[in-house]
Amino acid sequence: MLDALWGWPPPVLDPAGPYAASVTTLTWALLVMGVLVTAIVVVALYIAIKGPAHLKARLGGERAVWIGGIAFPGVVLTGLLIWGLTLTASLSHPITGKEMRVRVTGEMWWFRVQYLDSQGRVVLEDANELHLPAGQPVVLELRSADVIHNFWVPHLSGKKDMVPGRVNLLRVQADRPGQFGGLCAEYCGGPHALMGFVAVAHPPQEYQAWLAKRRAPPRSLENTPQLAEGRKLFMETGCAACHRVGGSEANGLAGPDLTNMGERLTVGAGILPNNRGTLTGWIGDSQSIKPGNRMPSYDRLSASQTEAIAAWLEQRR
Amino acid sequence: MVKLYRHAAGLARRRRRRHRKGGIVATQLLASGTIHPSRDPRHLLVAAQALGVELHLPCEVARIQPRQARRKMPVSFTVQAMTGDAGRSCPCISPAQGDDLTGGFECAFARRQVGASRGRQSDRDKCLAQIGVRECHRAWEPSRPAQVPDQMRGFAFRIGVGAPRVACALALGCAVFTAACKPPPEARYHFDSTAIERGRIAIERVGCAACHTIPGIDWPKGRMARSLVGFDDVGVIAGSLPNTPANLAAFVRNAPAAKPGSTMPVMPLTPAESRDVAAYLLGAGDA
Numbered sequence: 001m002l003d004a005l006w007g008w009p010p011p012v013l014d015p016a017g018p019y020a021a022s023v024t025t026l027t028w029a030l031l032v033m034g035v036l037v038t039a040i041v042v043v044a045l046y047i048a049i050k051g052p053a054h055l056k057a058r059l060g061g062e063r064a065v066w067i068g069g070i071a072f073p074g075v076v077l078t079g080l081l082i083w084g085l086t087l088t089a090s091l092s093h094p095i096t097g098k099e100m101r102v103r104v105t106g107e108m109w110w111f112r113v114q115y116l117d118s119q120g121r122v123v124l125e126d127a128n129e130l131h132l133p134a135g136q137p138v139v140l141e142l143r144s145a146d147v148i149h150n151f152w153v154p155h156l157s158g159k160k161d162m163v164p165g166r167v168n169l170l171r172v173q174a175d176r177p178g179q180f181g182g183l184c185a186e187y188c189g190g191p192h193a194l195m196g197f198v199a200v201a202h203p204p205q206e207y208q209a210w211l212a213k214r215r216a217p218p219r220s221l222e223n224t225p226q227l228a229e230g231r232k233l234f235m236e237t238g239c240a241a242c243h244r245v246g247g248s249e250a251n252g253l254a255g256p257d258l259t260n261m262g263e264r265l266t267v268g269a270g271i272l273p274n275n276r277g278t279l280t281g282w283i284g285d286s287q288s289i290k291p292g293n294r295m296p297s298y299d300r301l302s303a304s305q306t307e308a309i310a311a312w313l314e315q316r317r
Numbered sequence: 318m319v320k321l322y323r324h325a326a327g328l329a330r331r332r333r334r335r336h337r338k339g340g341i342v343a344t345q346l347l348a349s350g351t352i353h354p355s356r357d358p359r360h361l362l363v364a365a366q367a368l369g370v371e372l373h374l375p376c377e378v379a380r381i382q383p384r385q386a387r388r389k390m391p392v393s394f395t396v397q398a399m400t401g402d403a404g405r406s407c408p409c410i411s412p413a414q415g416d417d418l419t420g421g422f423e424c425a426f427a428r429r430q431v432g433a434s435r436g437r438q439s440d441r442d443k444c445l446a447q448i449g450v451r452e453c454h455r456a457w458e459p460s461r462p463a464q465v466p467d468q469m470r471g472f473a474f475r476i477g478v479g480a481p482r483v484a485c486a487l488a489l490g491c492a493v494f495t496a497a498c499k500p501p502p503e504a505r506y507h508f509d510s511t512a513i514e515r516g517r518i519a520i521e522r523v524g525c526a527a528c529h530t531i532p533g534i535d536w537p538k539g540r541m542a543r544s545l546v547g548f549d550d551v552g553v554i555a556g557s558l559p560n561t562p563a564n565l566a567a568f569v570r571n572a573p574a575a576k577p578g579s580t581m582p583v584m585p586l587t588p589a590e591s592r593d594v595a596a597y598l599l600g601a602g603d604a
Contacts, residue, residue, distance in 0.1 A: 272524045280582055
């Protein structure tokens with residue numbers, strides 16, 4: 001569905017940062033080594049079965065065992081191990097504590113994203129989207145609220161589990177601005193396959209501007225009857241019980257924070273583009289789009305009421 | 318083969334009866350048509366030669382454009398017609414025959430009777446509009462099965478009926494004739510396949526399928542709004558606008574402007590993309 005957007009599923013061998021790049025290099029190296037060794041074995045088998053007698057004798061000799069059976073694997077495997085560990089050492093460098101930190105919590109079936117300050121306090125809450133400055137490492141505190149999920153943005157890093165009761169740290173970095181698709185990579189029930197994520201890398205100055213804008217008090221206008229009706233319906237039909245909307249009395253914590261819904265790139269946890277139509281469709285019948293998700297279909301609202309709610313959410317940016 | 322003979326015999330009886338009663342009292346040329354070798358390979362397998370017939374209606378009927386073939390339909394003539402034994406051939410297809418088009422064609426579309434108002438009850442319930450083929454009794458050359466004799470090109474269908482509600486009945490009959498037969502070999506409009514592919518990409522980009530089930534889009538299959546499966550067969554958009562590519566393009570881009578009061582919101586499509594989306598919905602088929 002999203003191949004028109006960010007590539008879905010995201011390509012795994014297209015690194016956009018150093019942590020993904022080392023993994024990609026290692027993948028190719030192991031693949032080449034594997035092909036090489038398999039080719040040697042196939043050739044040796046052919047000689048052993050159909051080859052000329054003098055080659056057979058040489059292959060079965062003691063020298064061949066010493067070289068091909070002990071020296072070659074010992075040298076090559078040791079070299080490969082040392083090289084691989086060196087290459088990926090950056091993945092497990094200790095966290096210095098100076099990096100920007102973001103807490104990402106896996107929930108069934110979406111990602112809660114909380115930006116932390118240097119004291120570890122939550123300064124901004126968002127969902128299904130990670131904004132990060134390009135060229136800087138970002139440490140993600142991966143948690144889970146219910147079952148084991150797995151956080152994977154293939155462009156930016158390898159995957160890491162989100163385990164209930166634990167905090168796993170994952171360092172990601174994007175070297176170029178762009179949008180990178182991600183997903184939950186551990187089966188977590190029901191609509192697991194529709195649990196997506198988008199990482200957005202900004203140039204560093206733009207990132208600071210973005211953060212300042214998001215931290216400013218949200219602007220909400222109810223200057224048309226439709227928007228006023230949308231706000232009223234949001235508060236009265238039950239949306240506000242699960243969703244928080246900054247600057248309004250809606251303060252539910254069960255579902256994604258909708259304070260800046262108008263700026264969100266996706267609807268339904270990284271799976272649909274965000275526009276008036278998809279937002280209306282999601283509110284009205286989310287169960288047909290993402291069967292089993294925890295938001296009920298608001299099919300008791302009329303289409304104009306659903307659209308009013310979507311319109312009110314859409315202008316919150 | 319047996320079935321064909323029996324059928325033809327029944328027809329002949331019915332035709333004689335009608336002539337005796339004077340059931341057909343008026344002949345009006347209400348539809349013209351052309352005949353050509355069928356492009357539907359299924360019908361080349363039957364005993365009789367398959368032909369395609371295009372009807373051109375001079376008047377506007379719902380779902381059918383005037384003077385435009387709604388669908389090309391393969392038919393085939395009876396063995397008698399092919400061998401020249403049948404004289405003036407007027408074979409029939411009854412609704413029960415369905416897709417078995419090894420006869421001529423005849424439309425029964427309602428329980429109202431047209432023509433033989435003094436006929437028996439069974440007649441009344443049966444065949445109502447009849448489309449006869451004139452000049453098709455020439456021998457068919459089995460050695461050249463793919464060619465249509467010159468006498469059969471571009472001839473007119475003579476339609477015999479004999480009651481006041483002629484025009485209405487015939488139009489309805491033709492509508493049934495053209496709409497009810499399977500398979501539909503041709504779509505109403507023809508679009509560039511690249512436009513259709515661009516339309517699919519645009520549909521996926523803006524997420525139309527969040528509300529609509531759309532053929533060819535695997536996910537999502539939204540149920541909030543109407544399914545767009547078979548949209549080419551829909552006569553009007555949103556219950557009001559004629560379903561033409563231009564109207565559809567305007568509607569998918571800005572539905573409230575195209576039809577005031579529409580509950581479909583404005584979608585972020587460019588005018589070119591909206592034309593591609595219309596091409597996809599009308600031209601992609603239901604595969």
